Amino acid sequence: MSQVKLNIIANFAGKAWTALMSLAFIPLYLKFLGIEAYGLIGFFATLQALFGLLDLGLSSTLNRELARYSAQQGTGQKMRDLVRTLETIYWGMAILISVMVISLAPFIAEYWIKAENLSVETVQQSVVLLGIAIAFQWPLSFYSGGLMGLQRQALYNVLSSGLATLRGVGAVLILWLVSPTIEAFFTWQVVISLLSTALIALALWHSLPKGKRTAHFDKQLLHSIWRFAAGMTAISVITLLLVQLDKILLSALLPLKMFGYYTLASVAAAALSMFVGPIFTALFPKFSQLVALNDKKELTALYHRSCQLMSVVILPAALVLAMFSYEVMLLWTGDPITAKNTYWLVSLLVIGNALNGLMNLPYGLQLAYGWTKLAFYTNVVAVLLLVPMLIVMVHYYDAIGAAIVWVTLNAGYVLISLQIMHHRLLKGEQWRWYREDVGLPLVATLVVAGLGRWLLPADMSVSTTVAYIVGVSLATLIVTAMVTPQVRVWIKHYFYRWRIAYDS
DSSP: OOHHHHHHHHHHHHHHHHHHHHHHHHHHHHHHHHHHHHHHHHHHHHHHHHGGGGGTTHHHHHHHHHHHHHTSSSOHHHHHHHHHHHHHHHHHHHHHHHHHHHHHHHHIIIIIOOOSSSOHHHHHHHHHHHHHHHHHHTTHHHHHHHHHHTTOHHHHHHHHHHHHHHHHHHHHHIIIIIOOSHHHHHHHHHHHHHHHHHHHHHHHHHHSOOOSSOOOOOHHHHHHHHHHHHHHHHHHHHHHHHHHHHHHHHHHHSOHHHHHHHHHHHHHHHTTHHHHHHHHHHHHHHHHHHHHHTOHHHHHHHHHHHHHHHHHHHHHHHHHHHHTHHHHHHHHHOOHHHHHHHHHHHHHHHHHHHHHHHTHHHHHHHHHTTOOHHHHHHHHHHHHHHHHHHHHHHHHHHHHHHHHHHHHHHHHIIIIIHHHHHHHHSTTTHHHIIIIIIIHHHHHHHHHHHHHHHTOOSSOOHHHHHHHHHHHHHHHHHHHHHHSHHHHHHHHHHHHHHHHHHHO
């Protein structure tokens, strides 16, 4: 089995388990804490993403550089020095984050968060704790990026799966046996965040090739990577503004309870990342290596194969969830009121996430070439056009307006940005992308999932509803896979090998 296939399998298993742990415990969080306190957990997630602005492109830079160095001989010492150099900067930023959040805690509790049942003191204490937790959790993406660049993705997924289990189980036990309060929840987040980052950091350092001396801070290495890192920083700043602006505005404009509903819908829609992330994570280092080797033919073939796989993986899941959002939210939360307040949000957000997921591999190809300007300027234009639209839509349509803007943003990427990217890097290949990589699987998914929605019986039991949605999902996945050229070839190939092995 090739390294890429092994990484994809490991990433899917790890991401699926991590997502399962995240989703499985949310109904228990709601039971112990209530929807308003869960809104604070959503605010915690928003702050985590917002402080990604201070990443300075270092995680993606480390991923790319370690992948490139691993294709060369005698670069062990340089790799260790690079990790030490960027690690020093990263932890400095982590301290800055902690100080910033703790200092702003009184203002956030008094003037930003609109709590109805939680006291200002409770909110302020929670913000202080989440500031500490974010500081410990934040460097995790840096060390994870290093392991991904080294293609130690199986190791990373084993560790992350175990830590995700410990995070969820520990939080529930704390709320159940110690104290059912939001302060207790965030105290556990501080502990588990520190443990997670420490273990992943140790795994990265253990995986690096041996050097001739102890790793140290090297300014020269910064000079060699600053252009790519600066480009990634610019992209990250604009992208995070686009992705998180809805939550930032809604956290201030909506009551904490309604923001909790939007957060819940966002989490449900974000489950799609369990399908997107593993493929991107496995393919990006390989893209970088092929670019370094100047193997354009193999790069083009791998690009189309992986884009078709991405479509087959995410489109059935996204459209089935969008079409059965009410049933899924009711099954998940067990609360008709929650399902009623979230299902339209889930449908819109998951469609936006699917469009975004389709753009992940084209974006990865741009990064593999070190070309960051397109993503930056595209996102700048998107901010200038869509931020006013977002403010207006939220004002008139509340959370639904923000979800509509998210769909619009990602549709623009697919229709406009993709054309520019292919014209420079893979000229003429965009039509194959639209036709084979995405078009065929999209049509198949719409037909089968739409038929399943139309034929949905009324007044089914819980078990029958689950079985029906699972059946529609499997049928949609199978048909979509069979009409997608490269995936169909893979299925026939593995079926043929299985028959040969069985007959022998």
